[in-house]
Amino acid sequence: MVEVYPPQGMSDSPILFSLTGGGIDIAALAEALVDPRAGARVTFDGRVRNHNEGADVAALEYQAYPAMVVKVGQRILEEEAAAHGLLKVRAVHRTGPLEIGESAVWVGVASAHRGAAFDGAREIMERLKYELPIWKKETYTDGRIEWVGPDNKSAETGLEKTDMPEWNAEIREIYISTGHDFRGRHGLGRQDHGIQAVDEVGCVAGMGLKGDRYFATKEDFKGQISFFDADVVNLVRERFGLPELSAGVFRRNIIVKGVDLSQWVGKRFCFQGVEFEGSEECRPCYWMNDAAAPGVEEFLKPEFRGGLRARILTGGTLKVTT
Amino acid sequence: MTYRVLYFGLLAERRGMAEETVENAATTPAALYRELDAVHRLGLSMANFRVAVNDEFAAWDAEIKSGDVIALLPPMSGG
Numbered sequence: 001m002v003e004v005y006p007p008q009g010m011s012d013s014p015i016l017f018s019l020t021g022g023g024i025d026i027a028a029l030a031e032a033l034v035d036p037r038a039g040a041r042v043t044f045d046g047r048v049r050n051h052n053e054g055a056d057v058a059a060l061e062y063q064a065y066p067a068m069v070v071k072v073g074q075r076i077l078e079e080e081a082a083a084h085g086l087l088k089v090r091a092v093h094r095t096g097p098l099e100i101g102e103s104a105v106w107v108g109v110a111s112a113h114r115g116a117a118f119d120g121a122r123e124i125m126e127r128l129k130y131e132l133p134i135w136k137k138e139t140y141t142d143g144r145i146e147w148v149g150p151d152n153k154s155a156e157t158g159l160e161k162t163d164m165p166e167w168n169a170e171i172r173e174i175y176i177s178t179g180h181d182f183r184g185r186h187g188l189g190r191q192d193h194g195i196q197a198v199d200e201v202g203c204v205a206g207m208g209l210k211g212d213r214y215f216a217t218k219e220d221f222k223g224q225i226s227f228f229d230a231d232v233v234n235l236v237r238e239r240f241g242l243p244e245l246s247a248g249v250f251r252r253n254i255i256v257k258g259v260d261l262s263q264w265v266g267k268r269f270c271f272q273g274v275e276f277e278g279s280e281e282c283r284p285c286y287w288m289n290d291a292a293a294p295g296v297e298e299f300l301k302p303e304f305r306g307g308l309r310a311r312i313l314t315g316g317t318l319k320v321t322t
Numbered sequence: 323m324t325y326r327v328l329y330f331g332l333l334a335e336r337r338g339m340a341e342e343t344v345e346n347a348a349t350t351p352a353a354l355y356r357e358l359d360a361v362h363r364l365g366l367s368m369a370n371f372r373v374a375v376n377d378e379f380a381a382w383d384a385e386i387k388s389g390d391v392i393a394l395l396p397p398m399s400g401g
Contacts, residue, residue, distance in 0.1 A: 046401055062400070063330060063331060063334070065328070065330060065374075065393060065395070067377045068374060068377045068378075068393070071377060071378075072379075093400055093401075104401065105400065105401050125401065128400055128401055129398075129399070129400050129401035130398060130400075131398065132398060132400040133330065133374070133393070133395050133398055134398060134399070134400035135330055135331030135332075135396065135398060135399055136399040136400070137331075147331050147332045147335065147396075147399075148399050149397045149399055150397055150398060150399045153397070154397070155331065155332050155396065155397060155399065156332060156365070156366060156370070156396070156397070157366075157367070157370040157397065158370055158371065158396075158397030158398075159370065199360075272365070273365060273366070273367055274367075315367075315369060316367045316369070317367060319360075322360075322363075
């Protein structure tokens, strides 16, 4: 059991945060808020409920970073006491395993008038939820165990959860190029900016890939990123007898394995924590004959072999799967 | 440089341990996390979670020195 840092309840300090591995002594805490100058006392008692997000909760456990929790908790209470003119403040958070119905967090404030007491207590509670280095793990009656994010947001991003489908695919290679080789070069011959294989690339929402030629092309640009199927690379290698052909010659950004790209036009999806929206097929053009081998353009036309162009909805990093 | 790295919540689960000592040339939490992420596939984006150095929140590009305790703090969920 985690020791109580520092003791709850009776203390001369007007403002005191503590973390405990045992029960919360609500009576002692409430007593510590008594102050003859205080016309208002507001307390909040946050308890473990038996359901969350439609699932039945069987057990709950908090993990804490004790040395930091106490420091951060105390700082929040002091800042909010100063901001709202609170006379006395106590707050306690539990750590370790808890049962349904137990108090997980308790906040109490005393002030001269009710307005400051309600506002201060609420503000403290909101900050404790997001700023205390404490993590909640829930076990559901169906056996599932899950780390929970703040206010049931994503435990991975802290952002609102989406029911966006996730690509269960691998990234084989990533390519970026600093300049256009084909675009706008009709009748002029290709440019040769080269293409760079990288291990990872930064995706910027609405803009494109960092370091790539299409970055910030224009607002709502359809081709902020392009995906190309690793299987198609192999098909071209076999069909045209070019076993050494680089996957970079197609000048698509992300060479993926394990996803049917044709299914994602007009749909949103999440891949390696980054969100995208498929916009259209990355239709092959005649430059492909020049870049790879004569006939490759025709070969890439059927079955969505040209790949997928997409917009980037949230920022993040894509990495080659190792 | 020698760092003590603390993992919590989802990151502790993905790493399979709560703490470890790491020898690394990184001089910022960002550089250190990038390397740990590359080796252990931790999968969280630095834009979405916080880091602490010696028990205080720190910037990802803060300077760190040998002997520092680097705590990786995925989105917190108290209350």
